Amino acid sequence: MLAATLAAQVSAPRVGFARFAGGSVYAVSGLSANLVVAALPIAHADSLSFSDSGGLLAHDGQIDLVDANAQPVASFASGEAAPLLNIDGALTTAIAWLPSSHSLLHWDGKKFVLTETALTGEVTALQLPDPAKAHLLVRQADASISVVLVSLDTGQVIDSQTTPGLEGKAIAQRSFLVAANSKTLVIESANGQRRVLPLAGRDLTIERMSSDWLHIFSASSGEHWALHLTQTDLQLSRMPPAREAAQ
Amino acid sequence: MKRLLCALLLGAGLASAQTSPLTFYIHDTSGATPDKPLNSSYAFANTPQGSSTPLVIRAVNSSASTIYWVQAFVSNAANSTVANGNFSITGQVIDQVLAPSGSLLFTVNFAPTIAGATTGYLRATYQIQQGTCSFTSGTNPCPSGTTNASTLTGTATDPQLVLSYKTASGSAVVLQPASSTPFDFGNVSTSSSVTVTFLLSNQTSGALPTPTIKLQTTQFFSSAFRLDVSSLPASIVGNSFATFTVTFAPGQTGVTDPSTALLVGALSYLVKGTGVIVADIDALQISYTDVTPGSPSFGVITRPQAATAIQFDQLVAGGTTSSIFNFVVTNPATSYNAIAVSPLKVSGAGFGMSGAPAAPISIAPGASITFTLTFAAAATGTYTGSLSIGTRQFTLQGLTVISPFPSFSLQLSAQPLTSQQQVTLTVQFASPSAFTGTGTLTMKFVPSVANVTDDPAVLFLATNSRQLSLELAIGAQTATYKGQSAIAFQTGTTAGTLSFTLEFVNTAPFSQSFTITPATVHVTSATAVRQSPNLVVTINGYDNTYSAGQLSFTFYDVSGKLIAPVTVNAATSFQQYFFTNNSAGGAFALQASFPVQGDVTQVGSVAIGLTNSQGQTNTTQTFQ
16 A cells, blocks of 8 residues: 655755844744854744744735745735734735725735725734634623624624633634733633633734744743644743844 | 243233132042132141141133143242142142133142141143233243142141151151152152151150051052061051061063052152162063963053062962963163173972073074963962073062862763763752852863864754853852753764863863764664655765765565665765764764566565664664
8 A cells, every 4th residue: 555655855954044132033033942043144034923834924014925935926005014914824814904905815826915904902913724714812891701703795894792700811722712911821622621821911912823823922031932732732931032133 | 840930930920810710629539528628727627737628629720712731839938939838739730721611629738847827829820812912932821820729827836756767877757748840759760669767756645556457559550669567567556667678670661650659658758669670680671471261451562560470360279260461571672782681580389481492592782582480389388480581580479279160060860971962961960159250161072083173963952052151140049041951952963072161260170071972873863655666765974984984775565574684885975974064963864776577566575684883773764
């Protein structure tokens, strides 16, 4: 049944891309508790999101879609100073929230498509689980987090559910919800089980480095962490800052 | 004085009625009070014979013309140029051009040699620029004049402490303080020395405390004079005397620094001497440069004098660093002969010499030799040695101290260390520190894997580097980096030795090493995926021996029945990865793809074996 085997391919384990002080974007390689930040930046960005297939980079009002090697695929002039980005699979999972226009921007495989919505609340994370629907995490005025489903055809809210007990900034990672507040990092699985990690920081930001890795950082303290989160693994590691940023 | 005579002889005289271009002020060197005009008469405080009272004067060119300051002097008559021996002028720069409003300072000293009242006349000679005249030309000299600044009076009281010195015949000669004429030790070979005994006489009937006696030398320069006050008592009984000695031992040729003085209490006695060449070896010019890493004097070149010990940098007893001085010995090109240097040696515990040319040593005119002296000692204390360059002798001195900080240790949050760890290190002191301090914590990694020099993942997580600057606060028992006591680092994925070195100022460096032993391949994650017509197995992990090669894959169907075992020799792939542009240490991502003939969905799982020099690691993955 098995005809033969190809020669094994060995390479450096790839973690993803992370943004450090000043907006410089660096490749990160290694394993949990063994992270190596590349010596030179590959780009500058105001925010980013990467999967194993590609990434979104926002800078100076422009959103760039890049491939897995950070080579440009397409660009969109959003004029948005602080768009929220996500890509967690193929390039067609690329989606952005443009808060000033309450719009969703996604990549349909050929072009960027803009969808206006009537959402309220602060969108903290989003996903594109299928080509027609966007999955948004919205922080309400009382700091609670709602999971909101929006149609990309109409921009209308299809469904909205509050996630009890989760507060702060949240991001969806595979079937998990990851929420960071000033005292802890809470990871909630699809079956409602929660794991709490002590990770104090009053200004934590979460960005996706790749399909399995999240970058969590505090701009005020300059501390960085890398969370490896898959169905079978949860590892939180300290991550060194980029050398340039550490000076 | 020559300039004064020239001015008097060559300068066209000024009409006596002409207003003086100079104005004189009493100057407070502390700056506490502003200058006050010097009146036409000034009375010094009563001053004992053998002592002196100073008066600092500022002379200002108050004319609209440039003047040439010749000099000030104190005469014994208002129209005389004969000096009054009870007064002296020191600190005066003679022959100086003063622009309008320009000024200079000098000190008039009342240093009476005779008892009773005395009167002197402070006068100043100058030239003044008029038309095309010249201050220096003899053909068209500028007009000159001498102005009377003030009439000085003073009364000498009975002597108290009087300084004198013993001549070769044993008689005592009284020295006048604040004299502009230095006491001269004369010409002395750079291989030799002269010692003069000074007597400090108490001329009163009661005991007087012995004043502080010291040498005033130019800071940072080696002095050719050495003072020995070891025989001086705390006080000198009435009508008695005490002695001390000053030795002139030049290590360089030429006249000593003119500012060198012997200070007896508040009284100053200028001294000088001249280093001369008697034998050929006296001509050698000797200098050294401090090349001690981190020394505040690093790079400073010193021309040593035999009277003053060559002082090495202060070190921490038992430290790993030495104080290092590089010497150059030059035979001047003006010498007639090559100079034999024998012996060239250093003696004394703690001192060492290296890099010297082999004996016999001969230095041709214009040529040099070099060598290095080092100092280091295991125990605290002051160390003395000597350097002999032929008959030229220099004393060496080194000092080692103990750390001002309590003893400390390095404590790790996890031991033994293994690969792929993030561990915190704490610098723990045995007791609260009495001082603040700044230390440097350095980590060094030496792989035990052949042909591997480093692992880039071994680093401090706060800085992405291998060095941190630590702070120690008063009362603290742990050192901190940016307020954090727990200092996190990564151990990497290579077997080897991780060493930490902590250095605090004036403290012996402390090092501690930890071994990361070789281990079997460690799998951190693995996946098995059906990608028809292939089965793809991906493994992330590390091999801290860089020796992985043999891989085994045993496939089972969905019911658990063995399908086929496959063995892959991946040694070449691993070796190429580990030893070519390695940027991840022993960490690796392995992907193996297996073409399948038939239905891939029938393949249920795979048992994987990875073998390195330490053994085999097994893992089983179910196909997704």
